Amino acid sequence: MTDLLKLEDFRVSFSTPRGDLHAVRSVDLTILKGESVGIVGESGSGKTVLSRATMGLMPSTATQTGSAFFNGTDLSTLSRDDLRSHWGTGMAMIFQDPLTSLNPVRRIGSQLTEGLTVRLGMGREQARSRAVELLDRVRIPDPLVTMKKYPGELSGGMRQRIVIAIAIACTPELLFADEPTTALDVTVQAQVLELLTELRAERNMTMVLVTHDLGVVAGHTDRVVVMYAGQIVETAPTKDLFRNMKMPYTEALLKSIPRLDQPSGQRLQVISGRLPDPTKTEPGCAFAPRCTYATDKCRAEAPPLTTAPNGHQYRCFFPITGAN
Amino acid sequence: MKKLINILTRLSRVALILMGATFLVSILVRQLPGDVALLINPVASAAERDAIRHELGLDRNYFSAYLMWLSQILRGDFGIFIFGGKVFPVIKSAIPATLQLIFYTQILALVIAIPLGVLSAFKQGTRFDKLTSTSLFSLASFPNFGIGLILAVVVGANLGIVPPSGYIRITEDLSQHFKLMLLPVLTLAVGPIATYTRLLRAEVIATLREDYVLLAKSKGISDKRILFRHVLRPSSTTLMTSAALSMGNLIGGALIIEIIFVIPGLGTQLAKAIGTREFFAIQSYVAIIAVFFLIFNSVVDSLINAVDPRTRNRRA
Numbered sequence: 001m002t003d004l005l006k007l008e009d010f011r012v013s014f015s016t017p018r019g020d021l022h023a024v025r026s027v028d029l030t031i032l033k034g035e036s037v038g039i040v041g042e043s044g045s046g047k048t049v050l051s052r053a054t055m056g057l058m059p060s061t062a063t064q065t066g067s068a069f070f071n072g073t074d075l076s077t078l079s080r081d082d083l084r085s086h087w088g089t090g091m092a093m094i095f096q097d098p099l100t101s102l103n104p105v106r107r108i109g110s111q112l113t114e115g116l117t118v119r120l121g122m123g124r125e126q127a128r129s130r131a132v133e134l135l136d137r138v139r140i141p142d143p144l145v146t147m148k149k150y151p152g153e154l155s156g157g158m159r160q161r162i163v164i165a166i167a168i169a170c171t172p173e174l175l176f177a178d179e180p181t182t183a184l185d186v187t188v189q190a191q192v193l194e195l196l197t198e199l200r201a202e203r204n205m206t207m208v209l210v211t212h213d214l215g216v217v218a219g220h221t222d223r224v225v226v227m228y229a230g231q232i233v234e235t236a237p238t239k240d241l242f243r244n245m246k247m248p249y250t251e252a253l254l255k256s257i258p259r260l261d262q263p264s265g266q267r268l269q270v271i272s273g274r275l276p277d278p279t280k281t282e283p284g285c286a287f288a289p290r291c292t293y294a295t296d297k298c299r300a301e302a303p304p305l306t307t308a309p310n311g312h313q314y315r316c317f318f319p320i321t322g323a324n
Numbered sequence: 325m326k327k328l329i330n331i332l333t334r335l336s337r338v339a340l341i342l343m344g345a346t347f348l349v350s351i352l353v354r355q356l357p358g359d360v361a362l363l364i365n366p367v368a369s370a371a372e373r374d375a376i377r378h379e380l381g382l383d384r385n386y387f388s389a390y391l392m393w394l395s396q397i398l399r400g401d402f403g404i405f406i407f408g409g410k411v412f413p414v415i416k417s418a419i420p421a422t423l424q425l426i427f428y429t430q431i432l433a434l435v436i437a438i439p440l441g442v443l444s445a446f447k448q449g450t451r452f453d454k455l456t457s458t459s460l461f462s463l464a465s466f467p468n469f470g471i472g473l474i475l476a477v478v479v480g481a482n483l484g485i486v487p488p489s490g491y492i493r494i495t496e497d498l499s500q501h502f503k504l505m506l507l508p509v510l511t512l513a514v515g516p517i518a519t520y521t522r523l524l525r526a527e528v529i530a531t532l533r534e535d536y537v538l539l540a541k542s543k544g545i546s547d548k549r550i551l552f553r554h555v556l557r558p559s560s561t562t563l564m565t566s567a568a569l570s571m572g573n574l575i576g577g578a579l580i581i582e583i584i585f586v587i588p589g590l591g592t593q594l595a596k597a598i599g600t601r602e603f604f605a606i607q608s609y610v611a612i613i614a615v616f617f618l619i620f621n622s623v624v625d626s627l628i629n630a631v632d633p634r635t636r637n638r639r640a
């Protein structure tokens with residue numbers, strides 16, 4: 001398989017009144033064509049910033065350095081117009097909250113056909129029939145009726161299916177799904193994830209699934225990237241990760257998976273402590289203040305990213321050993 | 325059934341507002357200084373003066389005098405002048421100029437403020453944005469008639485680009501009509517342009533932060549299309565409400581501007597009527613102005629409903 005996306009020393013910071021906020025600190029990441037990669041991490045670990053910055057969708061307060069190669073082209077060297085030409089057709093994105101991702105004052109039909117007419121140059125009729133096909137594909141009942149509706153008239157699950165239809169309309173090679181199910185009911189969550197997995201397979205689309213829930217990643221990705229405080233701290237094929245977890249942080253995340261036998265929203269165990277202040281850079285391992293395995297070495301020195309012979313990477317001096 | 329009740333309550337509310345406004349005016353006009361009877365006929369004898377007062381209802385209490393005017397209205401001639409003649413024909417000939425003045429002003433203000441507001445929001449914090457807001461703010465802090473006089477003297481009289489004052493009907497000479505309207509409309513539009521631009525800029529800045537704008541952007545469509553297809557509409561309800569509310573100011577401004585630029589509209593007639601203490605005519609003019617204000621408001625209400633489906637859902 002060939003590389004589709006390659007990030008090298010990718011960094012993103014924001015200038016804030018409190019100083020520079022480092023949201024992404026030197027990320028190196030390669031995503032292969034056709035792969036499905038999960039990015040997991042707690043809230044604030046930099047998942048959204050990483051995926052949006054990769055596409056180039058950052059506000060002007062953000063500074064990006066390093067490079068992002070998409071199909072061999074360094075996106076950071078492109079003009080705005082050239083970069084835009086990759087959006088929608090090369091890379092597309094789905095956001096967390098379907099209630100806010102659709103324009104409340106425009107009909108579903110016009111939001112869906114826009115990419116088709118503007119980007120693919122389709123005529124009105126052709127775009128309409130393609131839109132109907134797309135809505136049908138994401139299992140919207142009565143596509144023709146739905147096209148005439150406004151987002152406010154539809155449920156959250158329906159809206160997220162429509163957002164998905166919009167995102168895949170121009171057949172992007174790479175789809176970022178940023179917490180696509182977090183805002184949905186549990187049963188709808190499963191359906192939407194299933195739909196994404198199906199679409200990915202039938203279109204040979206590469207997908208980056210961003211979530212804070214390791215449980216979501218388990219059934220729907222080939223590989224997992226664990227982020228903490230703007231860095232990649234562990235990456236491995238999904239099966240390998242669950243069988244042979246190396247990072248204390250990943251272990252803590254796994255223990256915090258919400259369980260169906262618990263009242264909804266309640267977690268088995270929340271990781272105690274907080275993320276380090278993103279405006280500061282402390283010496284040592286970023287997870288040390290919260291890590292049960294931390295030693296003096298961890299507090300003094302930052303662990304490098306280590307690669308095991310099977311390709312499993314982790315950023316820890318004292319990786320967890322043996323199967324659990 | 326429910327619809328009918330809705331319409332009826334709306335109509336009765338309109339009637340109440342109209343009666344309230346005109347009744348208030350009927351009280352106010354009677355506070356104008358000087359003996360009206362002497363003003364109308366300086367050599368009138370005591371008996372003649374009493375007769376004039378009687379005709380104007382000045383010997384009655386406020387309420388019964390108001391009823392006098394109301395009965396004239398209901399008869400359909402919109403009141404009568406003390407010197408004779410009906411008010412209705414005067415209103416009919418004065419209204420087009422006033423309505424044109426207000427209508428052109430709103431159009432010009434919107435045509436300038438919409439792109440300016442959207443662009444300065446998009447370029448928030450840049451030189452363009454700062455320059456726009458400072459210059460609009462300083463222009464708008466001048467009083468209307470001051471701008472009017474300066475324009476009339478400098479652009480109109482001295483430079484001679486357009487005629488400084490006067491009015492020609494649109495059917496008579498199209499280009500001359502617009503040339504004459506240019507300066508008064510420009511004068512009136514300065515305030516609304518500043519207000520609309522500021523409001524729209526704030527709304528657009530808020531809308532630009534919405535997820536759906538980012539989604540639209542991630543489809544790879546142009547900034548221009550995003551601004552005018554995705555951002556403008558959800559940002560425009562405040563602007564439209566403000567346009568409706570500024571109607572009151574605009575009417576007031578138009579009445580004064582008419583006098584400066586010698587436009588034979590309602591403002592000119594109103595000034596004349598105040599000067600000659602034509603009480604009933606004054607009330608009729610005010611009533612007509614109020615009617616147009618109310619019509620405009622309900623038009624804007626339904627426009628907002630058409631543009632933003634969220635307001636429709638809110639009622640459900």
Ligand SMILES: Nc1ncnc2c1ncn2[C@@H]1O[C@H](COP(=O)(O)OP(=O)(O)OP(=O)(O)O)[C@@H](O)[C@H]1O
Pocket residue numbers: 014016021022023041042043044045046047048049050059061212278
């Ligand atoms: N526009 C911005 N300006 C300033 N700081 C920002 C901005 N966007 C994100 N950040 C900061 O960047 C850091 C990473 O945020 P990010 O949204 O990527 O986290 P996340 O992993 O996606 O979390 P979540 O699960 O809550 O979505 C946070 O500290 C956040 O406060």
Ligand code: SF4
Pocket residue numbers: 247248249285286287288289291292293294295298303315316317318319
């Ligand atoms: S390096 Fe030390 S502090 Fe960091 S995760 Fe590993 S054991 Fe914990």
Ligand SMILES: [Mg+2]
Pocket residue numbers: 047048049178179
């Ligand atoms: Mg996020």
